Amino acid sequence: MTKPKIAFFDFASCEGDQLQIANLEEKLIELLDHVEVVSFREVMKEHSNNYDIAFIEGSCTRASDEERLKKIRSNAKIVVALGACATIGGINSLKNSRPIDEIRKEVYGERAEWYETYEARPIDAVIPVDYKLHGCPIRKEEFLDLCKALLTGQKYNPPNYPVCVECKLAENVCVFEKQMTCVGPITRAGCGACCITQGAVCWGCRGILDKPNITAHKEVLDKYGLTVDEIKNKFNLYFTWQGVAK
Amino acid sequence: MNEANLNINLHYVTRVEGHGNIIVNAKNGKIEKVQWQVPEAPRFFEAMVIGQKWDVIHHITSRICGICSIGHTLASLKATESAMGIEISEQTYNLRRLAIHAENLQSHMLHIGYLVLPDLLGVGSVVPLASSHPKELQTVIRLHRLANEMSDLICGRTTHPQRLIPGGFTRIPTKGELLNLREKLLTSEADINSLIKLLKTLVIKLPAFTRETEYVGLTNDKEYALYDGDLASTDGGREPVENYLSWTNEYCVSHSTAKYTKRKRDSLMVGALARFNLNHKQLREKALKTAADLGLVAPCYNPYMNTVAQFVECVHSLEESISIIDAILKVGLKDEKPQVKLKAGRGIGAVEVPRGILIHDYTYDSNGICIKSNCIIPTNQNHSNIQKDMEAFVPTIISKPQNEIELLLEMLVRAYDPCISCSTHMLKVEFI
Numbered sequence: 148m149t150k151p152k153i154a155f156f157d158f159a160s161c162e163g164d165q166l167q168i169a170n171l172e173e174k175l176i177e178l179l180d181h182v183e184v185v186s187f188r189e190v191m192k193e194h195s196n197n198y199d200i201a202f203i204e205g206s207c208t209r210a211s212d213e214e215r216l217k218k219i220r221s222n223a224k225i226v227v228a229l230g231a232c233a234t235i236g237g238i239n240s241l242k243n244s245r246p247i248d249e250i251r252k253e254v255y256g257e258r259a260e261w262y263e264t265y266e267a268r269p270i271d272a273v274i275p276v277d278y279k280l281h282g283c284p285i286r287k288e289e290f291l292d293l294c295k296a297l298l299t300g301q302k303y304n305p306p307n308y309p310v311c312v313e314c315k316l317a318e319n320v321c322v323f324e325k326q327m328t329c330v331g332p333i334t335r336a337g338c339g340a341c342c343i344t345q346g347a348v349c350w351g352c353r354g355i356l357d358k359p360n361i362t363a364h365k366e367v368l369d370k371y372g373l374t375v376d377e378i379k380n381k382f383n384l385y386f387t388w389q390g391v392a393k
Numbered sequence: 394m395n396e397a398n399l400n401i402n403l404h405y406v407t408r409v410e411g412h413g414n415i416i417v418n419a420k421n422g423k424i425e426k427v428q429w430q431v432p433e434a435p436r437f438f439e440a441m442v443i444g445q446k447w448d449v450i451h452h453i454t455s456r457i458c459g460i461c462s463i464g465h466t467l468a469s470l471k472a473t474e475s476a477m478g479i480e481i482s483e484q485t486y487n488l489r490r491l492a493i494h495a496e497n498l499q500s501h502m503l504h505i506g507y508l509v510l511p512d513l514l515g516v517g518s519v520v521p522l523a524s525s526h527p528k529e530l531q532t533v534i535r536l537h538r539l540a541n542e543m544s545d546l547i548c549g550r551t552t553h554p555q556r557l558i559p560g561g562f563t564r565i566p567t568k569g570e571l572l573n574l575r576e577k578l579l580t581s582e583a584d585i586n587s588l589i590k591l592l593k594t595l596v597i598k599l600p601a602f603t604r605e606t607e608y609v610g611l612t613n614d615k616e617y618a619l620y621d622g623d624l625a626s627t628d629g630g631r632e633p634v635e636n637y638l639s640w641t642n643e644y645c646v647s648h649s650t651a652k653y654t655k656r657k658r659d660s661l662m663v664g665a666l667a668r669f670n671l672n673h674k675q676l677r678e679k680a681l682k683t684a685a686d687l688g689l690v691a692p693c694y695n696p697y698m699n700t701v702a703q704f705v706e707c708v709h710s711l712e713e714s715i716s717i718i719d720a721i722l723k724v725g726l727k728d729e730k731p732q733v734k735l736k737a738g739r740g741i742g743a744v745e746v747p748r749g750i751l752i753h754d755y756t757y758d759s760n761g762i763c764i765k766s767n768c769i770i771p772t773n774q775n776h777s778n779i780q781k782d783m784e785a786f787v788p789t790i791i792s793k794p795q796n797e798i799e800l801l802l803e804m805l806v807r808a809y810d811p812c813i814s815c816s817t818h819m820l821k822v823e824f825i
Contacts, residue, residue, distance in 0.1 A: 161457060169503065192408065250440035254435070
């Protein structure tokens with residue numbers, strides 16, 4: 148059997164998701180027994196346009212990048228969006244809440260016109276995407292799970308239940324009990340509630356569930372005497388694009 | 394007689410973080426164009442933090458960079474703490490120093506082992522090293538993993554840390570965990586020694602190009618500065634970080650989405666080589682000996698030696714981390730709850746991250762909402778220097794075959810270990 152050819156690409160991002168793949172260390176070398184990496188600019192010089200699976204990190208933030216995305220789509224049999232910037236627009240889409248011209252001028256001053264940009268968007272707003280690996284950053288173990296599924300011809304399905312489920316399993320004290328706020332009740336799980344376990348809150352990096360139980364989340368807020376407005380800034384961190392899309 | 398015709402258009406230099414191009418054109422031996430371009434998509438982080446609350450700012454700005462997310466978090470926290478007058482404990486100070494050593498080790502090992510070593514061993518990437526140099530690769534992997542475990546233990550995650558918050562930590566490691574880490578750091582000495590041996594045989598392959606420039610870094614009287622210090626230059630001068638704007642003087646160029654900086658000259662260099670040139674006397678003895686063994690002598694004007702300076706810092710970080718753990722355990726670990734009282738004001742935080750000085754600057758209103766921000770990224774400070782190096786280097790190698798010139802220039806860019814996606818994630822520059 149010939150090894151499937153895989154390629155990695157990145158758009159507007161911190162490249163933290165590709166870093167998780169490098170962080171697989173020995174396991175990455177084992178994976179290389181089963182796939183052939185033909186393009187990965189961050190770690191190799193060689194490049195080929197002949198690949199079966201394309202992993203794309205980052206958001207699309209300029210019209211001129213759309214053509215590159217379309218080329219990747221036409222070259223690849225399977226396209227996987229890698230990490231929050233690619234799956235839901237990620238932190239990048241925070242900038243969408245203000246007029247583009249205003250922020251361009253704010254950052255680049257009189258030279259604003261040199262810097263092309265539009266509303267940050269996830270990859271599937273530009274090209275069809277077959278699979279999404281959520282998270283900011285992705286979990287390296289989940290990347291391996293996805294690879295195993297694809298290599299054995301199976302479908303990969305990310306969880307569609309809230310972070311709260313995994314948070315209970317991790318035996319964490321509820322964030323709201325600690326007088327903090329959290330978007331775990333409507334955020335897609337798959338992370339094992341890692342941030343809450345470390346003493347932080349759920350920031351929403353895996354995006355809103357397919358069918359979030361908004362009523363339940365409002366009940367939680369009511370119980371702790373909070374309003375949606377009070378936690379709005381947490382909603383905006385990762386949900387700006389999805390919020391607009393829905 | 395040189396009749397070289399060159400048409401180099403390296404669209405996306407590989408094995409660097411982010412997108413950069415190298416353009417060189419020459420006709421009949423006459424150089425027409427030498428240009429370092431940065432076409433990375435700009436991300437506008439400043440716009441993202443405006444209107445956000447003090448307790449999410451570090452979460453947002455850590456996303457500027459995956460590789461140095463700990464450094465961005467620390468610079469961000471220091472700026473917020475300075476703006477609000479938040480004091481940190483000795484324990485927090487020491488744990489943060491450990492965090493910065495962990496990131497330095499992680500990032501340097503990634504650069505030295507995965508990105509530069511293939512050039513020195515004559516292969517296209519780290520992948521073929523698995524069969525051509527399995528022992529050496531395993532050594533690199535073990536050290537890289539140790540650095541990641543250290544980041545996990547101190548920060549709660551290797552990339553985009555969770556435990557670091559304004560005023561302190563949400564959670565701290567246990568005594569047992571720290572002792573376990575200490576043991577691992579001690580036993581990693583064998584791996585470091587075998588890399589010293591390997592690099593000794595390889596440093597001769599680094600081009601002997603030199604160009605004297607200004608080297609800028611943080612400095613302090615207590616230690617080899619990473620977590621804290623004043624701005625200092627090999628051209629002379631030492632000032633508190635609050636005066637950073639006169640040290641950075643950012644400007645825009647049309648062929649780059651990243652801003653450039655300069656001080657008094659056309660360009661300056663930050664990063665491991667700059668730190669070494671400025672503060673080498675404060676390195677641990679073993680690190681100093683390693684530098685001597687590998688032919689790194691201050692002042693060193695060869696940018697390719699930045700990789701060697703990074704390795705010397707790895708040796709330093711391993712030893713220094715053990716001392717920090719000892720200092721923490723001597724006092725004993727305490728559960729501390731960070732105390733934060735909101736206050737309007739402006740704060741500036743600077744740290745040395747793997748690629749050089751990183752500065753965050755925020756202004757908050759009395760409700761703790763960010764109303765102004767600025768951020769100076771190390772790679773931005775190096776872009777002009779990369780350009781000037783290329784301009785000086787190309788004429789000396791113009792008679793070589795085009796593919797050799799390409800490789801030498803790629804290696805030059807790589808030596809700077811540029812973090813290009815970082816550098817286009819610029820926040821605003823305020824000229825006050």
